[in-house]
Amino acid sequence: MEPIELDRNPNPSEGQEQVEVEKGKPIVVILVGAPGSGKSTFCDDIIRVSTRPWVRICQDTIGNGKAGTRTQCLMSASGALREGKSVFIDRCNIDREQRLDFVRLGGPEVEKHAVVLDLPVQTCISRSVKRTNHEGNLEGEKAAKVVNKMLQKKEYPKLVEGYDRITCCQDEKGVQDAINAYAALGSLDTLPTGYFGPRVLEGKVQLGIERFFKKVVPAQLKGSELNAHESYSLNQVAKEKDSSPLQQGDSCTPSNHARKDSQDHEMGMPTGATALDGVSTLAFPSISTADFQFNLEKASDIIVEKVGDFVNKVDNARLVLVDLSHGSKILSLVRTKAEKKKIDSKKFFTFVGDITRLFTIGGLRCHVIANAANWRLKPGGGGVNAAIFKASGPSLETATKERAVSLDPGKALVVPLPSDSPLFSKEGVTHVIHVLGPNMNPQRPNCLDNDYVEGCKVLREAYSSLFEGFATILSTQRGLVKESDGNSLNSQDQKAKRDGLHEWKKNKKSKGSIKELQHSGSQSNKRNDNQDHTDSRRATRAWSSWAQALYHIAINPEPHEHVLQILDDVVVLNDVYPKAKRHLLVLARAEEGLDCLADVRAQHLQLLKTMHAIGLKWAEKYLNENESLAFRLGYHSVPSMRQLHMHVISQDFDSKHLKNKKHWNSFNSPFFRDSVDVIEEVSKHGKATVKDDDSFLDMELRCNRCQSAHPNIPRLKTHISSCQAPFPANLLENNRLVFASGKEG
């Protein structure tokens, strides 16, 4: 491999004397290679001489010199990137799954590179076996086994995973060239994007892409070397597409032979515009034109109109109309009309393929897909709806159910796809937007009976809702909220979704009985455990000794390291196990027997207001010290500790004490009752709503800002440590969220 040229001064502009202080993008370099492939040496060689600030994140040593976790690596990398440093991810990263989270680090402001140290297996093994002082303690014979096993899983990185650049090194010279290239990078320098190094084809290469390479970089690929100038990036390949007609006998797509004048992109035919860049993409089916029998001419007019509106407003995002069949009338109508209207073909195009396999078969990366849903938001039926639910696994249904149970025509529902869904892990789909269009089919519910005045109105509305939903996803993902760009609608949607939350899992048997009893509500606030004959269901909850700590403080407050303030009605103290940077408890002193929210009645209204006012004062004090915080004040529906207490908690949830699902959901599900709502409920109805259903604590883990779902606590914590999305609309209402004045969510 030849030395790689650097693009110094990426944007030199002659005659411009004044040098703009431009900060180059930090780079994440994901090293890919077995133990013994030389990853650590690679990093060290570069860091030793480089003028660019680099941090090497080594999983073998990240845990205080010992092996740590992927999450630790992610957090550490994320921190370094925030400081503007570039990062080497020094772990094996041998398959796509292992690399997935690292490729997403830092969003579009960070360049993503992979460097593959693809040295002969024997080299890796003999190096690993020989070394006596390896950081990861992988030595001797054990090493040979590990290396062999690991290499069985090897999956070469591909540009479509999200890299700007991949460098593949298969020998020492290749490695040295890559070291030289990176070592020479100053803070403002960039390396050319694309694939560099010998082209490797392997069993796991995506069909579509493999075929593509075969077509334009024929035969010699395997094992041959291309230098930097000869190598192909998909972008370059794509450009050649038009001048290189499809080969006869190409059989990867069943419909190739039917392809004549069609301008549709199709499965197996990724183009530069479709696969490589970080442009967020919404793939959507034509709404209402299949089973709902909406007139195609009218529908295509509306699609082009709405698409045109959207692409004019939004940069760095694109729309793709997808249909399964090649002869699709709606695609050709839309294509013709879009051309006539001169809609930018980079921002909108049509695509023939299966919407659930756009990436794995088509090489088309779509973060968001739309579903032509039914009004019950249920799987089944046929067509796109059945296919999407089937491809998503059960998690889409669960996630959908949590947000709404039905959908009106013209409306859309954004559902973040849980990461355990195959559609997420294999296809890279992060959100599904359910859309319901107007129905013209008398065999289906709510038929409009050929009323196209209403029908067109509803179809327009459906596309508006869909695209606005997409815009909201974009804004939360990028943390750049354009005030006027369709957020209002979605805020309403989100509130509606929240209000519609139901169909939770059944109570857990063991605890249900206690809750039920506790809940049935004592009218008396005075506990009298021995004389409770009036209502057999009324029960006194047995508070364990550990659960009495707050009660003792309330009865007999004493200066103590955790106690901050002692007043007649309340005691303020730091939570002993804070779940966020700031986490206080405002403890009611007033009455014995006022143990929890279920005990609260109208006569406590003044006390509740006092507690709120005191909590607010403390929140404001902390906001003065750190205006980046935001607070919620509220109660747990069913507290673990006796004696009514209100939490005042900052919304960063940055705490080592936040360890499990219950911790998270007790502050981030309807289980948490905002003090403002409690006061309102008590003043109106004489008591507070209590969400005592255990399933709230068992809910999937969702970010309190962008609502994305995460498979476990460590991953959630990694995510929230950097999520800057605005808080959901319902928190911004009614002063539920307390933040520094002049600072929006």
Added chain:
DNA sequence: GTTCTAGAAC
């Protein structure tokens, strides 16, 4: 509420 730990999940 936390801590501990078995075993599920990866």
Added chain:
DNA sequence: GTTCTAGAAC
């Protein structure tokens, strides 16, 4: 083999 959760004990 390691990471993570969830249930029991306190």
